[in-house]
Amino acid sequence: MxxxxxxxxxxxxxxxxxxxxxxxxxxxxxxxxxxxxxxxxxxxxxxxxxxxxxxxxxxxxxxxxxxxxxxxxYSSYLRGKKSKRTKLLHELKNVISREDTSKKPLGVVDIINKILSTAVSAKERLEDYEEIYNKIFQITDKPKTIIDIGCGLNPISYPYMQIDNLNYFAYDIDNEDINFLNEFFKIMRPFGLNGNAQILDAKNLTNVSMIPNGDIIFLLKLIDLINTKDAKPGEELIKILMNKTKFIVASFATRTIGGKPMNLPRRKGFELMLERINLKFEIIKTRNEIFYVISR
Ligand SMILES: C[S@@+](CC[C@H](N)C(=O)[O-])C[C@H]1O[C@@H](n2cnc3c(N)ncnc32)[C@H](O)[C@@H]1O
Incomplete structure (x- = not known):
């Protein structure tokens, strides 16, 4: 009873x-x-x-x-209305239908920059994208497959990578962003970008362990968001991802949201964690961001 x-x-x-x-x-x-x-x-x-x-x-x-x-x-990273970027995507489609796809897609860079400017992190990186990818690929070599977790609009920066054929698996938590990226990937296919975007919660480590392998995995400005005072899934995430790739590129902001430089731009806690789990890293710095290129 x-x-x-x-x-x-x-x-x-x-x-x-x-x-x-x-x-x-x-x-x-x-x-x-x-x-x-x-x-x-x-x-x-x-x-x-x-x-x-x-x-x-x-x-x-x-x-x-x-x-x-x-x-x-999530929502603090969007600038302006999503309708603006949809309009820009239509423009991109029109321009591309007139482009010669055997050449580099230079004619589209202007629109690409405008789309990138609708997301805070991508806009901040606009002037540095070329240098960032050059320096990363000097360490990793040019990848055939990129995995981008918490990708935001970063996959739109593809023309700055200067890679002729690339598989790109992009993951984030917003349905509209994912649909937008899949539209972009369709448009860019003639330029050698073979992309696919899907919903993935980086904290759901079971689902993370099922994503494909890649030559580089990007965790750009993501770790600070998923680690909280109570739980730090970032370390386990890196351990799982290191079985899927040779290189993880993780980045952190070095300026506050107000634009002031941070007192301690290097992430000592993060560096100690990497050393503890026997991972090496090289550092690349730009005006706004610090990148850790992590390997075994
Ligand atoms: C600061 S933005 C950075 C975007 C992009 N990585 C870049 O650097 O341009 C953080 C991104 O992480 C995504 N995000 C936040 N929590 C996430 C989670 N648990 N799993 C996957 N993505 C997440 C947000 O939707 C947002 O697009």
Whole structure:
């Protein structure tokens, strides 16, 4: 009898929690800014919130707190409206249909730069992209396959890589970004870019372990986002990815969001972690960013 009562209580508790979770998911996604983030990511933040707070009835404060966590992860990196970049993609398609694909796609660079400028990290890198890829590929050689996790709009910088044929697997957590990148990949296929974009949560290490192998794996400005005070999946992520590649390129901002240089641009904690798990690294610095080219 006692066991049945306990089971009924557990059942009621699970039903209440599920209904709270579903309601919160709907409420959070009502705001356009969060509507295209993968459910998996939003649900993770909801569950973290429900674990830390006693929620019986959803309040505005609950929604505000969860949205602000999601803002840090994703939405603060977009500049301007997504409709602008969609228009630019149409322009790119039109220009490319008139280009001679046997030549380098120079005619498209102007539009590419405008698309890159719609994402904060890519815009900051605009003047440095050529130098960054030159220096990375001096260490790694030019890759045949790149894996880019938490990619944002970085795959759009393909023309700066100066590689004639490249397989590019791009992963992020926003459905609209993923669709946008797949459209871009279709347009760029005549220029030797064979790309595919998919939803992937970098913290879901089971799913990460199923991605394909690559010559280089990019984790550009991602690790600071997935590591929190309570959990640091970054180390395990690097260990798993090192079985899939010879080189991981991880980067960190060296300026604050306000644009001021950081006091400690080198990431000593990160460097010590790499040494502890027996990985070597070389450093490349630009005005805004520090890159670690990591290998065994
Ligand atoms: C600072 S932006 C950097 C974008 C790109 N890597 C670059 O450097 O241009 C961080 C990116 O990581 C993505 N992101 C955040 N959390 C993630 C997670 N758990 N898994 C995969 N991507 C994530 C965001 O959606 C965003 O596009």
């Amino acid at each position: 006692f066991i049945i009562k306990v089971l009924i209580l557990i059942f009621i508790f699970i039903t209440i929690m599920e209904s709270l979770t579903t309601q919160l998911l709907q409420e959070i996604k009502k705001n356009k800014k969060y509507s295209s983030i993968a459910d998996e990511i939003v649900l993770e933040e909801i569950n973290n919130h429900l674990k830390k707070n006693k929620v019986e009835k959803i309040t505005k404060q609950d929604i505000k707190e969860i949205r602000s966590k999601l803002h840090r992860l």
